[in-house]
Amino acid sequence: MKERKTKTICFTNNKGGSGKSTACANLAYELSQAGKKVLLVDGDMQLNLSLSFFDEEKVLEMAESEKNLYYAVKGKKDLKDYVIATPYENLDLIPSSTLMSQIEYELFTMMQREYVLKKCLKGIYEEGEYDYILMDAPPTLGTWVINILCTADYVIVPVEASPWGLFGLANMFDFLRGMDEMTEAKVMGVLITKVDERKNYYKQTREILSGYESIHVFDSSIHVDTSIEWAQDASVPVGVYKKSARSAREFKELAKEVIKYGSR
Ligand SMILES: Nc1ncnc2c1ncn2[C@@H]1O[C@H](COP(=O)(O)OP(=O)(O)OP(=O)(O)O)[C@@H](O)[C@H]1O
Numbered sequence: 021m022k023e024r025k026t027k028t029i030c031f032t033n034n035k036g037g038s039g040k041s042t043a044c045a046n047l048a049y050e051l052s053q054a055g056k057k058v059l060l061v062d063g064d065m066q067l068n069l070s071l072s073f074f075d076e077e078k079v080l081e082m083a084e085s086e087k088n089l090y091y092a093v094k095g096k097k098d099l100k101d102y103v104i105a106t107p108y109e110n111l112d113l114i115p116s117s118t119l120m121s122q123i124e125y126e127l128f129t130m131m132q133r134e135y136v137l138k139k140c141l142k143g144i145y146e147e148g149e150y151d152y153i154l155m156d157a158p159p160t161l162g163t164w165v166i167n168i169l170c171t172a173d174y175v176i177v178p179v180e181a182s183p184w185g186l187f188g189l190a191n192m193f194d195f196l197r198g199m200d201e202m203t204e205a206k207v208m209g210v211l212i213t214k215v216d217e218r219k220n221y222y223k224q225t226r227e228i229l230s231g232y233e234s235i236h237v238f239d240s241s242i243h244v245d246t247s248i249e250w251a252q253d254a255s256v257p258v259g260v261y262k263k264s265a266r267s268a269r270e271f272k273e274l275a276k277e278v279i280k281y282g283s284r
């Protein structure tokens with residue numbers, strides 16, 4: 021099979037609040053700043069990825085229109101027609117809708133229900149305009165997340181450096197292994213997030229993760245940084261909010277790792 025030019029990376033962890041949407045938005049921004057053409061797909065009804073680039077009013081307007089991921093998947097439409105430009109060069113978005121809460125139900129009666137999203141992206145893959153597609157997933161492991169995994173080349177798993185951060189992770193890797201025959205997606209790496217230097221969970225987390233053979237852990241990790249919350253409040257990437265912020269520099273480093281990984 022001919023290799024697709026566009027690399028698709030999804031952010032998955034069934035543990036909520038592990039930093040998926042934050043990592044997806046900020047890595048996408050830094051990849052675009054590095055000259056890569058990036059498309060974001062907001063796969064979560066919480067709309068957090070869309071809110072990372074547009075204010076609440078605009079996000080709700082998109083969510084209530086018919087030009088969002090929910091209607092595209094429900095109607096098996098070509099997602100090319102659902103792309104909107106973000107305020108940043110090289111960075112586009114397919115917005116989500118709160119109706120995504122019903123997507124499991126919609127998929128249930130569809131033929132080949134695990135591959136609906138992949139088919140909706142066919143036109144975009146064929147055009148090959150994007151270097152990367154980055155997809156944010158909800159904190160679940162149902163048919164919708166399987167759809168995301170079935171079109172992904174790589175999975176990035178954000179894990180919070182906290183006592184419960186790793187809880188359930190083994191289950192998730194089992195789940196991914198169980199999908200071996202459905203997808204070629206492989207784990208690009210685990211990203212340790214919300215690192216707090218006053219506590220020693222970071223070291224613990226890295227040590228435990230090093231016990232997972234064949235699972236790569238990114239050298240870059242993301243510290244707790246209030247600039248992230250301020251940036252999210254302003255609907256801008258942290259690199260735009262404050263270029264010198266620690267987390268902005270960390271996401272820049274992560275982008276370098278991801279680009280390097282792709283060129284191996
Ligand atoms: N490095 C960080 N420093 C400070 N706050 C952070 C950091 N990363 C994430 N957060 C905050 O933690 C919360 C959860 O992050 P985020 O929404 O990215 O997680 P998630 O995995 O996408 O959550 P969900 O599972 O609900 O989709 C958010 O309020 C976000 O602002």
Ligand SMILES: [Mg+2]
Nearest residue numbers: 040041064068
């Ligand atoms: Mg999220």
